[in-house]
Amino acid sequence: EPEVTQTPSHQVTQMGQEVILRCVPISNHLYFYWYRQILGQKVEFLVSFYNNEISEKSEIFDDQFSVERPDGSNFTLKIRSTKLEDSAMYFCASRTGLAGYNEQFFGPGTRLTVL
Amino acid sequence: DAKTTQPTSMDCAEGRAANLPCNHSTISGNEYVYWYRQIHSQGPQYIIHGLKNNETNEMASLIITEDRKSSTLILPHATLRDTAVYYCIVLPSGGGADGLTFGKGTHLIIQP
Numbered sequence: 414e415p416e417v418t419q420t421p422s423h424q425v426t427q428m429g430q431e432v433i434l435r436c437v438p439i440s441n442h443l444y445f446y447w448y449r450q451i452l453g454q455k456v457e458f459l460v461s462f463y464n465n466e467i468s469e470k471s472e473i474f475d476d477q478f479s480v481e482r483p484d485g486s487n488f489t490l491k492i493r494s495t496k497l498e499d500s501a502m503y504f505c506a507s508r509t510g511l512a513g514y515n516e517q518f519f520g521p522g523t524r525l526t527v528l
Numbered sequence: 529d530a531k532t533t534q535p536t537s538m539d540c541a542e543g544r545a546a547n548l549p550c551n552h553s554t555i556s557g558n559e560y561v562y563w564y565r566q567i568h569s570q571g572p573q574y575i576i577h578g579l580k581n582n583e584t585n586e587m588a589s590l591i592i593t594e595d596r597k598s599s600t601l602i603l604p605h606a607t608l609r610d611t612a613v614y615y616c617i618v619l620p621s622g623g624g625a626d627g628l629t630f631g632k633g634t635h636l637i638i639q640p
Binding site for chain 2: 444456457458460463468469471502515516517520521522
């Protein structure tokens with residue numbers, strides 16, 4: 414069964430450093446998403462991406478964040494200058510383009526630790 | 529999007545049916561009810577969705593009241609692996625690129 418994959422599974426970085434989290438969505442999917450979950454808190458939507466541009470973003474997704482689909486398979490989230498509060502689990506998700514069908518498939522997540 | 533209300537936690541014995549309620553009294557006519565769950569530390573997982581008719585798939589059944597103001601997710605024979613946080617989410621039918629808004633959900637604990 415096709416699945417969303419994410420790398421790395423765990424990333425440790427120093428405050429102020431740039432990080433890139435990588436995702437490979439399911440191959441025929443058209444919508445791509447990033448979510449985050451701070452430890453012990455709820456899953457929060459960050460951004461959605463469709464047709465090579467951002468469709469929707471939350472208040473969390475400020476100028477420090479960017480997304481890119483550099484080729485036909487990868488979808489990346491970049492944090493330009495990490496802060497301690499960026500420590501969280503980051504989930505990538507994707508879904509088909511079927512109208513009215515919002516079954517999102519989530520990856521296993523990348524745990525980001527900012528020291 | 530319509531707001532949903534779920535109990536904070538529930539217990540269920542292994543092998544029994546788990547019935548998880550959700551209130552969505554402000555749901556509008558073009559909004560679907562979706563259920564997702566998150567097993568500890570894993571990515572959320574889609575379970576089922578419906579508009580107004582009852583739905584069933586290999587994981588669960590969804591019962592939506594006639595006035596659509598509430599719904600119940602039924603796991604017919606709960607196993608220990610069904611211990612998770614279950615989220616009821618209301619979404620417009622257009623879908624589009626809408627991100628999911630997760631509330632606190634119901635923490636379902638399956639007891640051996």
